[in-house]
Amino acid sequence: MHAYAAAGARNNADWCELVCRTHGVATARDHHGWVALRRSPPMYPDAVTLSEDASADELLRRLDMSAGCSVKDSFASIDLTAIGFRVLFEADWIYRLPVERATDNPATWAAVRTPEQLRAFSAAHGGGEVFRPGLLDDAAVVVLAAWHGDAVVGGAVGNHSDSVVGISNLFSTTAAADEVWAGAVAAVSAVFPGLPLVGYELGASLAAAHRAGFRSAGPLQVWLKD
Numbered sequence: 001m002h003a004y005a006a007a008g009a010r011n012n013a014d015w016c017e018l019v020c021r022t023h024g025v026a027t028a029r030d031h032h033g034w035v036a037l038r039r040s041p042p043m044y045p046d047a048v049t050l051s052e053d054a055s056a057d058e059l060l061r062r063l064d065m066s067a068g069c070s071v072k073d074s075f076a077s078i079d080l081t082a083i084g085f086r087v088l089f090e091a092d093w094i095y096r097l098p099v100e101r102a103t104d105n106p107a108t109w110a111a112v113r114t115p116e117q118l119r120a121f122s123a124a125h126g127g128g129e130v131f132r133p134g135l136l137d138d139a140a141v142v143v144l145a146a147w148h149g150d151a152v153v154g155g156a157v158g159n160h161s162d163s164v165v166g167i168s169n170l171f172s173t174t175a176a177a178d179e180v181w182a183g184a185v186a187a188v189s190a191v192f193p194g195l196p197l198v199g200y201e202l203g204a205s206l207a208a209a210h211r212a213g214f215r216s217a218g219p220l221q222v223w224l225k226d
Contacts, residue, residue, distance in 0.1 A: 004095035004164075005218035006050075008198035009074035011166040013048040015159045016040065018141060022132035033059045041130050045072040045222065052077045069225040076219040085223040091202035094214040095164075098189035098197060109187035112136065112143040121145045124152035125171050142191045146175060146183055156184035158191060165192040167199045177204070181212035 013034035017027050019041055026037040032054040035047045046063050052075045060083070063069055070088065071080065112118050115133045121143060122131045135141050140161065146154035153175040159166045167188050172180040188197060200220055201209045210216075 002217040004198055005093040007164045008093040009050050011161045011164055011198055014161040015166055016044050016048060018138060019044055022134035035062045039064050045070045048072040049074045067225055071223045073221045076221045080223045085225045088222045088224040089202060090221050091200045092206055092216040093200050093218050093220060094209050095196055095198045095217050096214040098195055099186050108147045109144055109183050112145050120152050121155050124173050125155055144187045154180035158188035160192050164198045165195045167197050177208045178211055181208050185212055
C-alpha cells in the first residue's frame with residue numbers, strides 16, 4: 001500500500017465526515033473503515049474503507065443497504081458484486097508536494113467566507129445544497145473560489161488532516177482546466193503551507209492533475225447498489 005494512498009483515504013473519510021456532520025448525519029469509524037449511519041448527502045459515499053483487509057461484511061452491516069447505497073473501496077480490494085453492487089467508477093489516489101509560490105493565473109483565488117459566497121460557489125460547482133455554511137466554521141477546511149470579475153470561474157476545497165491536505169471538488173466553468181489546477185494548488189498550499197496535497201481523480205481530471213505535478217499513488221473503486 002502506498003503511504004499517500006492510505007493518507008488520501010483517511011483524509012477523504014475526514015472530509016466525508018465533515019460534510020455529513022453539516023447535514024446532521026451521524027457517522028462511525030474504526031481502523032478498517034468509515035461509515036455514515038444513515039444515507040449520506042448526494043455525491044458522497046455511505047462508507048470509505050481505510051485498510052486493504054477491511055471486511056465487507058463488517059462494513060456493510062452498519063449501512064442502509066437499500067438502492068443507492070455506495071461504498072468507496074479505497075484500495076480496490078473488495079468485491080461487492082455478489083450482493084448487488086456494481087462498480088460506478090475507478091480512479092487514482094494522487095499526491096504532490098506543496099508549491100512554494102503562486103503561479104501566474106488570470107483568475108483571483110479567495111477563500112469563501114460568507115453564506116452568500118458559498119451559494120455562488122455551489123451554483124458554479126453544481127453541488128446543489130451539499131455545501132452547508134457549517135463548513136465555513138471549521139478550521140480544517142477552506143472553500144476556495146476563483147473569480148474573474150464578479151463570476152466564479154473555478155473552485156476547490158482543501159481539508160487538513162494528519163500531515164496532509166486534501167484537495168477535492170475542483171471545478172472550472174470558463175477557465176481552462178490547467179489554469180484552475182495550478183491556481184487551486186497554489187491557493188490551497190497558501191492556506192496550509194508546507195504540507196503535501198492528496199486527493200483522487202479519474203479521466204481528463206486525472207490527466208490535468210498529472211500535468212499540475214501530481215503523481216498517482218494507487219487505485220480506488222466506488223461501488224453502487226442499484
